Amino acid sequence: MFRKVLIANRGEISVRIIRACRELGIPTVAVYSEADANSLHVRLATDSYCIGPADSAKSYLSIPAIMSVAELTGADAIHPGYGFLSERADFAEICEQHGIKFIGPSSESMRKMGDKANARKTMIDNDVPVIPGTPIVHTVGEIKKFAKKAGYPIILKATAGGGGKGMRIVRNDDEIDTNFTLCRTEAGKAFGNPDVYCEKYLENPRHIEVQIIGDKFGNYIYLGERDCSVQRRHQKLLEEAPSPAIDEKTRHKMGEAAIRAAKAVKYEGVGTCEFLLDSDGKWYFMEMNTRIQVEHCVTEMISQVDIARQQILVASGERLQYKQRDIQLKGHAIECRINAENPSKDFMPCPGVIDGYLPPGGFGVRVDSHVYAGYSIPPYYDSMIGKLICWGENRNQARRRMYQALKEYVIVGIETTIPFHQAVIEDEVFKSGNFNTSFLEDFYKRQNDSKK
Ligand code: ADP
Numbered sequence: 498m499f500r501k502v503l504i505a506n507r508g509e510i511s512v513r514i515i516r517a518c519r520e521l522g523i524p525t526v527a528v529y530s531e532a533d534a535n536s537l538h539v540r541l542a543t544d545s546y547c548i549g550p551a552d553s554a555k556s557y558l559s560i561p562a563i564m565s566v567a568e569l570t571g572a573d574a575i576h577p578g579y580g581f582l583s584e585r586a587d588f589a590e591i592c593e594q595h596g597i598k599f600i601g602p603s604s605e606s607m608r609k610m611g612d613k614a615n616a617r618k619t620m621i622d623n624d625v626p627v628i629p630g631t632p633i634v635h636t637v638g639e640i641k642k643f644a645k646k647a648g649y650p651i652i653l654k655a656t657a658g659g660g661g662k663g664m665r666i667v668r669n670d671d672e673i674d675t676n677f678t679l680c681r682t683e684a685g686k687a688f689g690n691p692d693v694y695c696e697k698y699l700e701n702p703r704h705i706e707v708q709i710i711g712d713k714f715g716n717y718i719y720l721g722e723r724d725c726s727v728q729r730r731h732q733k734l735l736e737e738a739p740s741p742a743i744d745e746k747t748r749h750k751m752g753e754a755a756i757r758a759a760k761a762v763k764y765e766g767v768g769t770c771e772f773l774l775d776s777d778g779k780w781y782f783m784e785m786n787t788r789i790q791v792e793h794c795v796t797e798m799i800s801q802v803d804i805a806r807q808q809i810l811v812a813s814g815e816r817l818q819y820k821q822r823d824i825q826l827k828g829h830a831i832e833c834r835i836n837a838e839n840p841s842k843d844f845m846p847c848p849g850v851i852d853g854y855l856p857p858g859g860f861g862v863r864v865d866s867h868v869y870a871g872y873s874i875p876p877y878y879d880s881m882i883g884k885l886i887c888w889g890e891n892r893n894q895a896r897r898r899m900y901q902a903l904k905e906y907v908i909v910g911i912e913t914t915i916p917f918h919q920a921v922i923e924d925e926v927f928k929s930g931n932f933n934t935s936f937l938e939d940f941y942k943r944q945n946d947s948k949k
Pocket residue numbers: 628652658659660661662696697698699700701702704728731771773783784934
């Protein structure tokens with residue numbers, strides 16, 4: 498087992514990982530920026546080191562600063578969390594070169610999956626269905642040719658993209674030129690790689706993703722799917738497991754496809770295969786996230802598998818503790834992302850001081866968060882301040898429990914997305930389970946109509 502784990506992240510995910518390490522008896526090292534000196538992860542870790550100013554480029558993304566702390570403290574493993582350096586194959590490689598275990602897949606697996614155009618090719622070679630699309634495109638002519646074959650709309654995607662960024666929908670020939678230029682420029686700026694490829698744009702699909710875990714001995718399991726169709730501008734707001742749209746047979750088929758994908762790149766650790774499900778029930782691989790995800794908790798609640806713990810165990814070289822037949826999914830779980838944003842002002846971020854804080858509790862209620870009364874949310878990072886996860890014996894019970902928990906949740910001093918989630922949870926279409934990624938748009942229309 499590891500001697501000491503450094504967590505190269507902040508916020509709730511750092512707290513989640515520190516908790517898992519503490520249960521395993523592993524000392525932890527927190528790193529933090531000057532803006533995060535009062536964050537909970539700093540208090541909970543065994544040791545903590547300031548690695549730079551608020552600007553994440555000079556702190557949470559500074560590989561030299563993080564590696565220095567690892568060397569100084571004798572950490573033999575680094576957990577990257579999600580975001581920041583978690584999908585940077587170059588960082589995984591530097592860790593490998595320094596004899597420090599990167600808690601995630603090898604840099605080689607990451608490279609194969611991190612590049613979306615490349616991942617598509619690997620999937621095609623391994624009999625995993627992908628959305629009709631192209632390799633990297635270099636000219637407007639190539640895009641036109643694809644659009645003619647596939648039919649509009651199409652979507653241009655940055656091959657290095659992530660976090661819902663670097664995507665542009667194109668609806669006719671005239672829109673290609675501008676969107677191609679914009680997409681390349683955006684991708685270059687945001688991801689340091691301007692390459693773009695095309696996909697057929699599926700109108701209103703459901704976003705379904707499968708959690709997998711693999712060990713270094715080639716054992717793999719899948720833990721069922723999550724439905725992340727409640728999105729705003731391609732970013733997830735609420736997730737649930739299982740998906741109301743997936744039956745047992747499809748669950749099994751998608752799980753097997755996700756494992757084929759993982760095996761194809763000799764994947765080790767926890768990972769997620771994202772699929773889109775169209776209105777005809779056909780599903781296609783979209784991409785693989787080579788890290789722990791924000792929404793892993795809903796899967797933990799229905800599978801009773803501690804994903805963060807398993808991630809650390811398999812990274813330390815242990816054998817996977819489960820076989821596929823051990824995995825029995827039970828009940829239903831929903832997660833609401835609680836963001837410091839004002840939903841009535843177009844989700845404008847609202848950093849500031851939390852004057853009062855009282856999280857909900859009770860059977861089947863879980864709060865993963867790094868905030869507390871008196872905590873000041875810095876304006877420099879993403880606005881998620883916590884996740885509220887509710888489990889129930891079935892979807893309706895989970896939903897009702899969530900509604901009550903949201904009502905109990907007191908956060909004073911800043912605006913949050915709690916009222917938004919309350920409205921979603923009570924929405925008739927959400928209740929029916931019959932919706933797709935266009936949910937939010939239609940939800941607002943319904944809300945406006947009911948006000949009239
Ligand atoms: P990221 O890596 O930024 O999360 P993804 O490739 O996972 O990007 O896509 C995020 C979301 O964008 C999906 O959940 C879906 O809503 C939308 N999307 C991406 N590709 C397509 C497509 N080909 N057709 C329809 N929607 C898409």
